[in-house]
Amino acid sequence: MSYRIGLVGKPSVGKSTFFNAATMNDVPEGAYPFTTIDPSVGEAYVRVDCAAPEFDETCTPSVGVCEDGTRFVPVQLVDVAGLVPGAHEGRGLGNQFLSDLNETDVLVHVVDFSGKTDIEGEATEGHDPREDIDFLEEELDQWYLDVLGKGIDKYETKYHGAEAAIEADLAEQMSAFGIGEDEMKQVILAQGLELDPETWDDDDREELAREIRKRTKPMVVAANKMDTPEAQENWETITDDPEYDHLSFVPASAHAEKALKNAAEAGVVDYTAGDDAFDIVGDVSDEQEAGLRQIEEFVEGYGGTGVQQALEEAVFDVLDCIAVFPGSANGSKDEKGVFRDCFILPEGSTTEDFAFHIHSDIGEGLLHGTDCRSNRQVSKDHELSHRDVIELVSTKQAAP
Numbered sequence: 001m002s003y004r005i006g007l008v009g010k011p012s013v014g015k016s017t018f019f020n021a022a023t024m025n026d027v028p029e030g031a032y033p034f035t036t037i038d039p040s041v042g043e044a045y046v047r048v049d050c051a052a053p054e055f056d057e058t059c060t061p062s063v064g065v066c067e068d069g070t071r072f073v074p075v076q077l078v079d080v081a082g083l084v085p086g087a088h089e090g091r092g093l094g095n096q097f098l099s100d101l102n103e104t105d106v107l108v109h110v111v112d113f114s115g116k117t118d119i120e121g122e123a124t125e126g127h128d129p130r131e132d133i134d135f136l137e138e139e140l141d142q143w144y145l146d147v148l149g150k151g152i153d154k155y156e157t158k159y160h161g162a163e164a165a166i167e168a169d170l171a172e173q174m175s176a177f178g179i180g181e182d183e184m185k186q187v188i189l190a191q192g193l194e195l196d197p198e199t200w201d202d203d204d205r206e207e208l209a210r211e212i213r214k215r216t217k218p219m220v221v222a223a224n225k226m227d228t229p230e231a232q233e234n235w236e237t238i239t240d241d242p243e244y245d246h247l248s249f250v251p252a253s254a255h256a257e258k259a260l261k262n263a264a265e266a267g268v269v270d271y272t273a274g275d276d277a278f279d280i281v282g283d284v285s286d287e288q289e290a291g292l293r294q295i296e297e298f299v300e301g302y303g304g305t306g307v308q309q310a311l312e313e314a315v316f317d318v319l320d321c322i323a324v325f326p327g328s329a330n331g332s333k334d335e336k337g338v339f340r341d342c343f344i345l346p347e348g349s350t351t352e353d354f355a356f357h358i359h360s361d362i363g364e365g366l367l368h369g370t371d372c373r374s375n376r377q378v379s380k381d382h383e384l385s386h387r388d389v390i391e392l393v394s395t396k397q398a399a400p
């Protein structure tokens with residue numbers, strides 16, 4: 001299962017444009033709210049420096065691609081309907097889109113930094129993007145609070161007066177958010193609360209809901225429409241504002257990424273997703289050239305269009321995931337080729353986790369791993385690092 005990144009935000013901020021740019025899909029985009037109603041899921045990629053060149057090998061990726069030593073590893077991207085204040089109570093398209101986000105591991109909050117759309121996504125001037133950042137977090141927190149409240153109610157009706165574990169009921173109620181019993185207990189205790197909801201007041205509940213939301217839906221802000229001067233001004237103010245130190249911001253232009261990918265497909269430019277530069281290689285009209293030069297200025301100034309960067313920030317910085325290559329310590333190739341795979345694993349994964357991730361049989365029969373760079377044996381509980389190349393030594397092969 002690959003990681004799932006959800007694109008969220010109010011209407012008209014550019015979620016679908018971002019989605020299309022990252023996945024080369026063609027879902028509708030429009031300068032009016034609620035262009036998107038049904039969620040779309042597509043394949044996007046995160047970049048990892050390929051390990052093959054270090055071993056004098058050429059890789060043959062089983063999924064994704066490798067371009068000039070950069071591996072593009074697939075992740076899933078979900079484009080959902082825009083969210084307006086009060087969505088948790090059914091406003092706008094209401095709760096439906098909230099459940100579309102259930103299965104996501106991390107969110108990219110797309111914010112229109114140009115200030116040219118109001119809180120409902122209608123055209124305006126001078127809107128403060130900070131309002132959007134605040135409301136989205138609040139809306140998600142309210143949604144979590146509602147679900148948490150239902151879990152508490154069920155617990156109280158079921159066990160009135162009897163001894164029971166609240167964390168089990170809450171974890172069950174909130175299972176769709178990807179939180180288990182142990183983690184739920186940890187979060188409750190870390191908030192300084194007793195394992196008894198009768199002792200919690202409204203503030204305790206709110207803080208608990210917020211904490212669970214932050215853990216299960218961590219987020220990156222993609223400051224979109226940064227190709228406009230208004231967005232660039234807002235970027236300076238907002239990224240300097242200490243109120244927003246808890247968030248990571250990536251300057252982005254979904255437009256620029258889409259334009260460059262389209263131009264690359266048409267053979268007009270030489271551009272690899274995520275690069276901070278490109279070359280014009282085909283015949284272009286004066287008008288096209290002027291447009292591309294404008295994009296070039298932006299891309300060089302901000303170190304890329306920000307679309308790749310936002311996805312990678314989400315996976316590797318916010319979630320702290322690592323990429324691991326299965327390797328072969330003696331360098332021999334099997335008939336399927338070398339460096340076929342590159343897996344994205346959660347932070348703190350061990351050799352054994354890696355084995356189970358590939359196949360439960362390999363995990364069950366695991367003896368140890370071998371670090372292919374140093375040729376040293378690594379234990380089952382050895383914690384892996386980003387870009388490790390590991391051979392798994394197991395008494396069992398993966399069943400076909």
Ligand SMILES: Nc1nc2c(ncn2[C@@H]2O[C@H](COP(=O)(O)OP(=O)(O)OP(=O)(O)O)[C@@H](O)[C@H]2O)c(=O)[nH]1
Binds near residue numbers: 036037080256
């Ligand atoms: N200047 C600029 N405009 C953009 C950018 N990205 C998107 N837009 C424009 O913003 C408008 C809304 O884009 P969409 O991608 O449909 O926005 P959305 O967030 O999916 O909207 P809903 O589906 O209604 O929630 C369109 O007119 C896009 O062309 C960008 O990077 N720069």
Ligand SMILES: [Mg+2]
Binds near residue numbers: 015
């Ligand atoms: Mg849309």
